[in-house]
Amino acid sequence: MIQTPESLIVEDAVLTYGKGEFATPALRGVSLTAKPGEVLLIRGPSGSGKTTLLQLMGAMKEPDKGKVSICGTPTTGLSQKRLRAMRLNRIGFVFQFFNLLSSLRAWENIAAPLDIIGMDRGAAEKRAKALLAEFGLADRADHFPKQLSGGQRQRLAVARAIAHDPPVILADEPTAALDTENGQAVAQILRDLAVKEGRIVVLVSHDHRLEPMVDREITIEDGRVVEERGPARPKSNALRSTLSALIEARRAASGDGRGGSGARQEGPRISSLS
Amino acid sequence: MTTLMAWRNLRQDPIRFAATVIGIVFAVVLISLQTGMLLGFMKTSAGLVENAGADVWIMARGTSNVDQSGLLNESAYYRALTVDGVESVARVVIQFSGWKRPDGGMESVILVGFDPRTGMAAPWNIVEGSRDALLAPNAVMVDRLYADKLGVSKLGDRVEIVERMAVIAGFTSGVRTFTQSPYVFTSYNNALRYTNVEHGGASYMLVKAKPGVEPAALAERLGAVLTKEEVLTTSDFASRTRQYWILTTGAGSALIMGAALGGLVGVIIVAQTLYSATVERLAEYATLTAIGAGTGYLNRIVLTQSLIAGGIGFTVAAVIASVLAASSASSPAAVLLPPLAIATIGILTLALCAIASLLAIRKLYTIDPTSVFR
Ligand SMILES: Nc1ncnc2c1ncn2[C@@H]1O[C@H](COP(=O)(O)OP(=O)(O)OP(=O)(O)O)[C@@H](O)[C@H]1O
Ligand SMILES: [Mg+2]
Numbered sequence: 001m002i003q004t005p006e007s008l009i010v011e012d013a014v015l016t017y018g019k020g021e022f023a024t025p026a027l028r029g030v031s032l033t034a035k036p037g038e039v040l041l042i043r044g045p046s047g048s049g050k051t052t053l054l055q056l057m058g059a060m061k062e063p064d065k066g067k068v069s070i071c072g073t074p075t076t077g078l079s080q081k082r083l084r085a086m087r088l089n090r091i092g093f094v095f096q097f098f099n100l101l102s103s104l105r106a107w108e109n110i111a112a113p114l115d116i117i118g119m120d121r122g123a124a125e126k127r128a129k130a131l132l133a134e135f136g137l138a139d140r141a142d143h144f145p146k147q148l149s150g151g152q153r154q155r156l157a158v159a160r161a162i163a164h165d166p167p168v169i170l171a172d173e174p175t176a177a178l179d180t181e182n183g184q185a186v187a188q189i190l191r192d193l194a195v196k197e198g199r200i201v202v203l204v205s206h207d208h209r210l211e212p213m214v215d216r217e218i219t220i221e222d223g224r225v226v227e228e229r230g231p232a233r234p235k236s237n238a239l240r241s242t243l244s245a246l247i248e249a250r251r252a253a254s255g256d257g258r259g260g261s262g263a264r265q266e267g268p269r270i271s272s273l274s
Numbered sequence: 275m276t277t278l279m280a281w282r283n284l285r286q287d288p289i290r291f292a293a294t295v296i297g298i299v300f301a302v303v304l305i306s307l308q309t310g311m312l313l314g315f316m317k318t319s320a321g322l323v324e325n326a327g328a329d330v331w332i333m334a335r336g337t338s339n340v341d342q343s344g345l346l347n348e349s350a351y352y353r354a355l356t357v358d359g360v361e362s363v364a365r366v367v368i369q370f371s372g373w374k375r376p377d378g379g380m381e382s383v384i385l386v387g388f389d390p391r392t393g394m395a396a397p398w399n400i401v402e403g404s405r406d407a408l409l410a411p412n413a414v415m416v417d418r419l420y421a422d423k424l425g426v427s428k429l430g431d432r433v434e435i436v437e438r439m440a441v442i443a444g445f446t447s448g449v450r451t452f453t454q455s456p457y458v459f460t461s462y463n464n465a466l467r468y469t470n471v472e473h474g475g476a477s478y479m480l481v482k483a484k485p486g487v488e489p490a491a492l493a494e495r496l497g498a499v500l501t502k503e504e505v506l507t508t509s510d511f512a513s514r515t516r517q518y519w520i521l522t523t524g525a526g527s528a529l530i531m532g533a534a535l536g537g538l539v540g541v542i543i544v545a546q547t548l549y550s551a552t553v554e555r556l557a558e559y560a561t562l563t564a565i566g567a568g569t570g571y572l573n574r575i576v577l578t579q580s581l582i583a584g585g586i587g588f589t590v591a592a593v594i595a596s597v598l599a600a601s602s603a604s605s606p607a608a609v610l611l612p613p614l615a616i617a618t619i620g621i622l623t624l625a626l627c628a629i630a631s632l633l634a635i636r637k638l639y640t641i642d643p644t645s646v647f648r
Contacts (some may be wrong), residue, residue, distance in 0.1 A: 051647045060564065060644045081568065087643075088566025099561040099646055103282035108275070115275035116567045124275075172647050 006071045006199050008034040008057055008168055010175045013066035015052055026052040027063065028223035036167065039194045049223040050173055050204040057202060058093060058170045059086040071167055071200075088117060093189070094171035098153045100145035106156050107141040113164045119236030131159040135189070149184030158189055158200055165235040167199045169193055175207050187213045276571060280578035287551065292585065294547040298587025299594070301540025302623055308533035308597035308610035309619060311439050312477040312526060314602075317610060319452035319519040320387065320512035322368070326395040328480035330496060331511045335504045339518040340368060341384055341453055342510065344499030350503055359487040365476035367465040370455060374434040377423030382417075382455040383424070385435065386464020394480040403429055403444020408461050415442035420607050422457035435468045449634065450608060452519045537626055544630035548580055552634035556641065564643040572638045577631050579592040581619030582628030588620050 015027040026049045034040045034057070042050050055061055056068050059075050068075045070090055074148070075083060087093075098107050110128035115121070132141050135155045145153055154174065162167055171190060175183035191213050194201040203210060211217070216230030284291045311374060323331070323340050332354060334344030354363045359405060367387030374380055387581040396405050397415050407413055414435070416424055431442040435458070451457050479632075483492045489507040497505040506514065520526035552559070559572050597612060602609040 055644045055647060084566050084568060084643075086566075087564065091566075093564055093646070095561075095646060097555070099564075100417070101279070101558050101561065103279060103286050108278070109346075112275065113565050116562070116565060116571055121275070212417070 006036045006200070007069075007168060008202070009067075009069045010053070011067040011069075013053070013068060015056065015061075016163060027056075029066070030220065030225055031066075032225065032228075033096065034168075034200045034202050036199045037194055038202050038215040039191055039203065039213060041217045042202065042204045042208060042220065043217060044208065044220040044226075048220050052203065052221060053120050053220065054170050054172055054204050057168075058091050059083045068117055084104060088113070088164070090166050090168050092164070092166040092169045094154070094158055094169065095172045096173040096176050098145070098157040098177075099159060100153060100160070102145055105142050105144055106137060106148065109145065109156060110160045110163045111161060117164055127163065128159075131163060132156075135159045149182075150178050151185060154182065154186050155177055155189065156212075157212035158186065158193075162193060162199075166199075168202070169265070171205070172204045174198050175205065175210065180209065181261055183188050183207065183209060206251055275577050276574040279575045280582060283551065283555065283575070284579055285580060290547050290551060294544055294583045295587045297543030298540055298584055298623065298627070299591045301536045301592030301626075302519070302542070302619065303594050303598075304536030304539075305533045306591060306611060306619055307598060308536065309530045309615055310595065310599050310602075310611045311596055311607060312520070312529045313610040313612070313615060314450075314535075314608035315452060315520055315529075316516050318386060318450040320516045321396070321450060322457065323508060323512040323515055324330075324451075325398045326366070326480060327392075327482070328364070328394050328508055329487075330481040330484040330493045331505070331506050332479035332481065332496065332500055333477070333504050333511075335502065337504060339515040339521075340343045341451075341455075341515075342370070343368065343477045345471060346476050346479060346503060347472070350479050350500055351474065351476070353499050354479050354481055354496060359482045359484050359495065361482045361487075362394075364480045364482075365462055365474070365563070366393040366396075366478045366480050367462060367469055367471050368477045369469050369471070369515070371437050373424060373458065373470055374437075376431065376433060377425055379423055379425065382525060383435070383458045384451060384453065384455045385465055385468055386457050386459045387462040387469075387471075389480070390461050392480075392482065392484065395448065395478075396447045397444070398447050398458075399446045400586045401445050403442075405444075407443040408464070410441075410443065412438070412440050413460065414440045414464070414466060415444040415446060415459040416442065416456055417438070417446045417449045419448070419450060419604070422509050424456060431460070438468060440468075443482055445472040446448045448603070448608075450606060457549060472561040472605070477571060482499060537622075540623075541626050541630045544580055544583065544627055545633045548576065548583075548631055548634045549637065551579070552576055552594070553555060553636055557646070558569070560641050560643060560645045563641050564646045569638055572641075573635050576634045576638065577628060580627040580631035580634075581624055583610075584624050588623040591623075592616055592620065 009028055010032050013027050013030045017024040017026055020108035030053060042053060044050050056063055059070060062075055069087060075086065082134060101112060102126065104112065107125060107128040110131055111124040129141055132138050137152060137155060140148060140152060148156065149247050174190065175186055179187060187210050190203065193199045218225055219227040332346065332350055334346060337343040351363055354360060366389060367385060369385050371383050371385040373383040384396055390409055391469065403415060408415055412449060412501055421427055426442050429606055430443055431441050449457060481496065493505045493507045562572060599609040601613040
């Protein structure tokens with residue numbers, strides 16, 4: 001496949017924690033490309049460097065050596081402030097334990113990134129409630145996170161991750177804290193974000209149940225890529241052309257690599273879960 | 275939304291919120307009362323100077339406050355009258371004296387012998403009797419605030435001042451003294467009988483300026499003539515008296531120390547509770563940082579928390595302090611809390627809360643966004 005400029009590219013990334021005697025090499029030269037419209041799964045044993053890799057891809061830090069480029073912008077040499085702006089504009093994070101803000105209602109959790117971006121309250125509320133409806137949580141808008149089930153919380157977290165419409169979704173063990181049914185539902189949502197909306201979706205997971213949902217799998221061990229498989233489920237030609245159209249639409253909607261909302265699907269993302 | 279988060283964060287831990295607010299209330303009440311007492315002292319200590327109705331005071335050299343002075347002889351009076359711009363001059367006696375209550379107990383008082391002709395240094399806020407009643411031999415007037423202390427309760431009560439009989443001919447209200455010795459008003463002529471002041475002499479010569487004459491300019495001209503005496507405008511003498519009582523006696527620094535201590539305790543309480551509340555929420559702040567919120571955004575949440583607590587605490591404290599101040603109106607030590615003082619304390623409270631939030635804010639700067647991943 002051709003590398004489009006919207007891809008998330010890691011080139012020969014090296015990262016070592018600590019110094020001297022205590023130096024722990026976490027990444028020893030990792031290269032990969034995550035493309036729009038595709039779900040990339042990163043697997044590997046505990047301590048192999050998956051989370052570290054995700055942190056680099058999420059503009060949380062820079063590699064010691066090598067390069068990370070997020071939708072055409074390299075993170076190299078960026079100040080903390082610029083990295084933050086990059087996260088705010090381009091990345092949606094989904095965490096294992098949801099990381100919702102406990103003092104905010106469901107819709108307010110989704111509105112938080114919009115507030116940080118500077119959207120006015122009315123518009124943020126409208127967008128948050130629309131997303132809640134799409135995720136089957138319309139009747140939970142005013143609930144606090146602790147009043148929601150695990151599956152509902154993770155769906156809310158995913159809704160928050162895409163509230164500001166980032167082109168990249170990064171998820172670290174998004175299903176690990178959920179039962180099979182809820183895990184499947186969240187995985188399906190994440191897959192739709194890639195396939196139907198043309199986002200880059202990268203998952204880090206041990207969960208084998210996710211395998212049929214992903215397009216490509218990269219296995220890392222001891223800070224190195226040891227295996228690359230996929231596409232596990234080749235997309236149909238029809239889907240592929242829809243996808244290119246979507247990508248075009250996104251590109252047209254915003255010149256800076258951020259997604260526009262033109263590509264958004266209309267119907268609910270989820271219909272039969274509570 | 276930062277305001278909403280701040281408010282919800284506070285409400286989520288009502289006990290800590292209450293503890294914070296109570297701490298602020300305690301501190302602000304303390305600051306207000308200390309300030310109010312200081313303001314009360316400032317007004318009280320120079321009250322006699324400011325209410326005497328004079329523009330310029332002539333006094334013995336080295337006089338440090340209105341309550342304690344040397345004596346002037348009659349020539350000062352006539353020399354003052356020769357100065358251009360002088361409308362009138364009054365001889366006034368202000369001197370410590372001994373007061374024997376009807377039950378025999380002794381009290382120290384400050385005798386004020388005013389000038390009936392010009393009315394300068396006459397009692398003010400008279401609630402019973404009249405100024406003219408003081409022209410009668412042995413007639414004196416005291417303040418209601420000190421009636422108990424002086425052992426009198428009504429007109430006609432008899433006491434002794436340095437073994438001479440005196441009769442209560444009136445009462446004032448709210449005429450306080452900074453010293454423990456109440457003012458006892460009488461006419462200049464009566465005062466001569468109770469003191470060692472020679473006829474024609476005085477503790478002070480009080481000068482009224484002709485209309486349009488600047489007190490400062492007049493004081494300068496008087497000073498040129500009265501070279502052995504000291505000449506001050508009323509406002510200069512008032513501030514000298516104030517400074518003497520507030521600073522020299524240590525009353526001022528004690529009050530200011532008390533207020534500062536209140537402020538310090540408040541800052542420590544707010545800083546401590548805000549810090550622990552912030553540390554408990556560090557994971558949520560890290561999530562916001564991971565999403566892309568800047569430290570400014572996080573700081574705003576913490577700062578707003580402290581300002582909300584400060585605002586509520588101040589409001590409660592202002593009500594309490596105002597009630598206490600109002601109830602002090604009938605006590606010898608007045609607590610004065612004019613609106614400007616309350617507003618200033620309000621701003622100070624919010625400023626102290628902002629300072630108190632710095633400890634928590636410092637913690638926010640240590641947040642590592644990668645900590646959201648385990
Ligand atoms: N903050 C850190 N300081 C020091 N060493 C670290 C830090 N974070 C990770 N490491 C080390 O770096 C290596 C890679 O860690 P990483 O968290 O990326 O692994 P992982 O693949 O995500 O593991 P897991 O599946 O257990 O989450 C490990 O050896 C780990 O001990
Ligand atoms: Mg990990």
